[in-house]
Amino acid sequence: MAMGKTPGDSEGNGEDVGFAEINITPLTDIFLVLLIIFMVTSSVIVQQAPGGAQTGLKVNLPKGGTTDVTARATDLSVAVLSDGRFVLGGNVVGEDELKRAFAKAQEENPDTVVIVQADEGVPHGTVVQVMEMAKSVGLGQLAIGVRDSR
Incomplete structure (x- = not known):
């Protein structure tokens, strides 16, 4: 001292x-x-799903019961923002670019899972629109991203 x-x-x-x-x-x-x-x-820090699929931003997902889909690196994660814009790999894209990305993913791996992560405020029709775009190019495995309710 x-x-x-x-x-x-x-x-x-x-x-x-x-x-x-x-x-x-x-x-x-x-x-x-x-x-x-x-x-x-x-x-x-970038928000990243457990399996490696990246969204690049935080989306306010609705709560769900269980999470039974684990994202793989080959899966395609699409975020739908509250204003209706689409985000793929951290970049804002239009409908045409999204369709091209779905077609490219289907060519590379037909078993690609499309994970739609929509903000809570997004209308149901916009989510269905993204799912229909994926199905139109042959991607039939679709999932909706939710927060764990725990």
């Missing part, structure tokens, strides 16, 4: 006393640096 002399004692005959203040500036600096590091790294 740091020791000092009693104030006003120029001869050095005063008694030793402890300082009454603790310098917390270095501790505060460390906490601020850690806060900045966590903020930067959390904004970089």
Whole structure:
């Protein structure tokens, strides 16, 4: 512990006393640096499904009972945003690009599962539209992404 002399004692005959203040500036600096590091790294993290299928963004999925579909790296994950836009692999795409991606996936692997992750506010018709696009090119294995209800 740091020791000092009693104030006003120029001869050095005063008694030793402890300082009454603790310098917390270095501790505060460390906490601020850690806060900045966590903020930067959390904004970089990309939401990824357990099997490797990537959406690239967070979609507010509705709750469901059980999750019995595990995404594989070859599966195609399509996110439908609340404003009706389609997101494939982290990029916003139009209907034509989505149909081409479905056709390419069907050519590469006919057993590709199309996982539709629609926001809670998306109309049912938009989800059906995406599923019909997938079925029109021959992709018959479809799944709807939901949050676990637990």
